[in-house]
Amino acid sequence: MNTDDQAVAKASRIDGAAVHLDWPDAAEAAREATFRRLHSLVREKDPMPADVLVSARSSFGMRSIDDEPAALVYDSIIDDDLLSSVRSGGRTVRQLTFEARDLVLEVEVSGAGHLVGQVVPPQATVVELRHRGGTTPVATDELGCFHVPAMPDGPVSFRCRPTRSAAHSVATSWITL
Amino acid sequence: MDAVDLGALLRQAAGGDEQAWDVLVGRLAGLVWAVARGHGLSQADAAEISRTTWLRLAESLNLITDPERLGAWLASTARRECLRMLRRQERCISTEDRVDWMCGDCGLELVDDLANRGRDAALWSAFEALEPDCKALLRVMLADPPPSYAELSEVFEMPIGSIGPTRARCLDRLGGRTTLRPLHPQGRRAVASTARGRVS
Numbered sequence: 557m558n559t560d561d562q563a564v565a566k567a568s569r570i571d572g573a574a575v576h577l578d579w580p581d582a583a584e585a586a587r588e589a590t591f592r593r594l595h596s597l598v599r600e601k602d603p604m605p606a607d608v609l610v611s612a613r614s615s616f617g618m619r620s621i622d623d624e625p626a627a628l629v630y631d632s633i634i635d636d637d638l639l640s641s642v643r644s645g646g647r648t649v650r651q652l653t654f655e656a657r658d659l660v661l662e663v664e665v666s667g668a669g670h671l672v673g674q675v676v677p678p679q680a681t682v683v684e685l686r687h688r689g690g691t692t693p694v695a696t697d698e699l700g701c702f703h704v705p706a707m708p709d710g711p712v713s714f715r716c717r718p719t720r721s722a723a724h725s726v727a728t729s730w731i732t733l
Numbered sequence: 734m735d736a737v738d739l740g741a742l743l744r745q746a747a748g749g750d751e752q753a754w755d756v757l758v759g760r761l762a763g764l765v766w767a768v769a770r771g772h773g774l775s776q777a778d779a780a781e782i783s784r785t786t787w788l789r790l791a792e793s794l795n796l797i798t799d800p801e802r803l804g805a806w807l808a809s810t811a812r813r814e815c816l817r818m819l820r821r822q823e824r825c826i827s828t829e830d831r832v833d834w835m836c837g838d839c840g841l842e843l844v845d846d847l848a849n850r851g852r853d854a855a856l857w858s859a860f861e862a863l864e865p866d867c868k869a870l871l872r873v874m875l876a877d878p879p880p881s882y883a884e885l886s887e888v889f890e891m892p893i894g895s896i897g898p899t900r901a902r903c904l905d906r907l908g909g910r911t912t913l914r915p916l917h918p919q920g921r922r923a924v925a926s927t928a929r930g931r932v933s
Contacts, residue, residue, distance in 0.1 A: 587904040615787040711785040730788035
């Protein structure tokens with residue numbers, strides 16, 4: 557036993573609480589004491605910033621009550637396994653598909669924040685990019701393709717007003733890209 | 734959490750009552766924040782997760798039929814968004830200030846901390862250094878107000894009966910010298926010597 561080990565052994569013999577911790581009740585009490593200390597530490601060191609609360613409250617005003625929701629049905633970052641991204645050369649393009657009843661929206665976003673998308677069925681229309689700063693209209697070509705050179709920070713949602721078919725606009729769920 | 738109360742608030746918010754929405758946010762924002770921070774995201778990223786999650790709820794108010802599941806719905810949504818963000822950050826070359834629990838020397842530092850630094854500082858760095866699953870579970874359990882075991886079961890996709898034992902195992906990793914388990918081989922010698930000391 558080296559000097560360090562002897563010191564530790566001596567400390568353990570002196571520390572009666574260490575021996576008692578072998579009893580289930582004492583172990584349980586120690587755990588709950590740890591949990592209580594952690595609870596006060598979390599309050600002190602990781603409080604929720606006030607602007608997080610303000611931002612959550614303001615979400616209410618962003619509702620789009622009359623829009624038909626388009627659900628996120630595919631996100632390569634979750635749905636692709638790691639092997640497939642290796643096979644495709646480790647590209648950093650993220651692909652997402654949103655689906656509504658009569659409309660599909662495909663988007664691809666690069667690591668640099670460059671986004672291309674397509675509305676299916678193809679049509680010349682306007683896609684509204686909703687974000688923290690407001691709404692940015694983006695026109696599609698006759699094939700339904702559109703392009704956003706620099707995506708805004710924070711969560712976004714795409715809202716589409718089909719010019720030919722549906723009565724309602726379609727809005728995708730909010731997502732951080 | 735009071736399910737009847739939440740149900741009324743949900744209905745009022747779905748009907749356009751912003752005050753009811755604010756009460757819901759006040760009750761559950763801490764839970765969403767705890768999920769994001771528990772997954773090792775930076776404050777800025779946790780704020781993005783929170784915003785996305787609440788926007789999702791705002792657009793889904795009419796779709797949530799069981800108010801008792803609102804906390805679980807929010808926490809699960811936040812957790813999924815965290816996993817997306819972590820995946821995205823894994824792909825990026827420039828990593829951010831998150832996941833300090835990934836450092837290789839954390840276990841060793843933990844043992845040193847217990848000897849050399851204040852009790853709370855040591856506990857906090859041990860918490861920061863916990864394995865991701867433990868840290869996420871404990872951080873969410875420390876939300877104010879805390880989620881129920883039923884909610885935790887849904888969010889972490891584990892049986893209710895496993896939550897208590899998992900919590901105990903995670904807390905044991907923080908419990909100080911007598912209950913320390915080695916987090917990696919370099920930390921083992923000091924812990925092993927403690928164990929020898931106890932039986933001699």
